[in-house]
Amino acid sequence: MTAKKSIPVWLDCDPGHDDAFAILLAAYSPGIHLLGISIVHGNDSAEHCAQNALRILWACGIKGVSVHGGIQRPLVREPQFCPEIHGITGKDGVAGMCGYHFPDEIIFSDPNNKVDETHGVLAMATAIKASPEKVTVVLTGAQTNFAIAIRMFPEMKDNIEKVVFMGGAMGLGNTGTAAEFNIQIDPEAAAVVFHSGLPLVMVPLEVTHRVLVTNSILEQLANIDNEKLSLSQTMNGHGGKEEKLPHRHVEYKEINNVVERRKRMQIDMDEKTLKSPQFSSPFAECCHQLLTFFQTSYSREFGFESPPLHDPCTIFYLTHPESFRTLSLYVDIETGSEKCLGRTLCDVNNLKKKKHNVEVCTNIDVDKFWKNMLHCVQLASKCSPMNAQ
Numbered sequence: 001m002t003a004k005k006s007i008p009v010w011l012d013c014d015p016g017h018d019d020a021f022a023i024l025l026a027a028y029s030p031g032i033h034l035l036g037i038s039i040v041h042g043n044d045s046a047e048h049c050a051q052n053a054l055r056i057l058w059a060c061g062i063k064g065v066s067v068h069g070g071i072q073r074p075l076v077r078e079p080q081f082c083p084e085i086h087g088i089t090g091k092d093g094v095a096g097m098c099g100y101h102f103p104d105e106i107i108f109s110d111p112n113n114k115v116d117e118t119h120g121v122l123a124m125a126t127a128i129k130a131s132p133e134k135v136t137v138v139l140t141g142a143q144t145n146f147a148i149a150i151r152m153f154p155e156m157k158d159n160i161e162k163v164v165f166m167g168g169a170m171g172l173g174n175t176g177t178a179a180e181f182n183i184q185i186d187p188e189a190a191a192v193v194f195h196s197g198l199p200l201v202m203v204p205l206e207v208t209h210r211v212l213v214t215n216s217i218l219e220q221l222a223n224i225d226n227e228k229l230s231l232s233q234t235m236n237g238h239g240g241k242e243e244k245l246p247h248r249h250v251e252y253k254e255i256n257n258v259v260e261r262r263k264r265m266q267i268d269m270d271e272k273t274l275k276s277p278q279f280s281s282p283f284a285e286c287c288h289q290l291l292t293f294f295q296t297s298y299s300r301e302f303g304f305e306s307p308p309l310h311d312p313c314t315i316f317y318l319t320h321p322e323s324f325r326t327l328s329l330y331v332d333i334e335t336g337s338e339k340c341l342g343r344t345l346c347d348v349n350n351l352k353k354k355k356h357n358v359e360v361c362t363n364i365d366v367d368k369f370w371k372n373m374l375h376c377v378q379l380a381s382k383c384s385p386m387n388a389q
């Protein structure tokens with residue numbers, strides 16, 4: 001069997017609980033070569049989200065991937081963050097992952113791995129233009145960085161294979177009745193991207209709301225190091241365990257008490273969620289906590305029993321396009337209305353008779369997604385310095 005060529009990918013994101021799992025999946029999916037990460041405003045400030053990205057890279061044992069700070073605000077409008085879902089740090093719920101609440105908190109990070117000085121827009125354009133093969137761009141936040149990049153460096157469009165993004169909805173939105181958050185917070189940037197002429201793949205709420213973090217998934221995550229998963233054990237080279245950080249592991253264990261920590265953070269958890277299960281490793285606990293925080297947010301805000309894991313669906317699309325159903329449509333962005341601002345207008349009945357500009361995903365093989373996701377979490381756990389002895 002001949003080995004499949006790796007897909008060069010640039011990831012633009014706003015970590016973010018679900019972005020964290022998109023980063024993990026991009027780094028550990030066989031067949032993806034992650035060129036770099038740029039950060040955009042969204043779930044929190046671009047500055048906080050960049051720090052969050054570094055912490056995710058460290059926790060997942062991901063090396064050799066640079067993080068670049070990006071645009072701090074939408075093209076036209078005022079910034080709008082999402083503390084109701086992600087907390088006030090963009091990634092609350094795990095001590096060491098947030099660190100903005102308590103100055104004495106021990107932070108998960110490699111002190112040698114800092115946010116790269118090159119701006120995210122420039123880094124993205126440079127990497128795309130320099131790539132010997134066409135690059136796939138993945139957007140899991142507002143589309144501001146990418147809109148500016150294609151305006152500043154239109155020549156880079158020639159070397160883009162496609163743009164796969166989480167955002168939009170065919171029907172109802174999530175941060176308003178009419179629009180999805182990533183598009184709503186910078187509709188003008190989305191309008192630039194949607195009319196860029198590039199091949200676009202939209203992973204809307206209709207798809208991501210099927211990918212639920214059920215109690216069964218949480219249980220598998222808690223026991224991730226004991227799970228028997230049948231996918232191949234291939235790794236793509238970003239993980240590595242040679243680095244020893246034992247002292248950090250000890251420090252981590254000292255603060256590794258989920259009930260106490262949540263009391264400190266005054267997070268309103270119900271008794272069921274507060275009951276701490278057994279974990280197969282510190283990394284398993286970290287992943288579990290990220291998602292139980294998300295579970296609480298979604299339960300409080302939307303009445304979801306299980307939260308949807310939006311962003312990694314984009315990465316899964318790259319490696320498993322056959323696991324999605326799609327529709328080729330003309331999609332436009334509402335930028336002129338206050339009530340429907342950021343709505344993705346999907347011309348399902350071809351009423352406009354306009355050239356289709358977006359491949360809209362309409363369904364996903366959820367079981368296959370989770371099998372793949374959990375397998376990559378397992379690979380990350382093997383490389384995580386959190387699990388170092």
Ligand SMILES: [Ca+2]
Nearest residue numbers: 016019140141
């Ligand atoms: Ca995101």
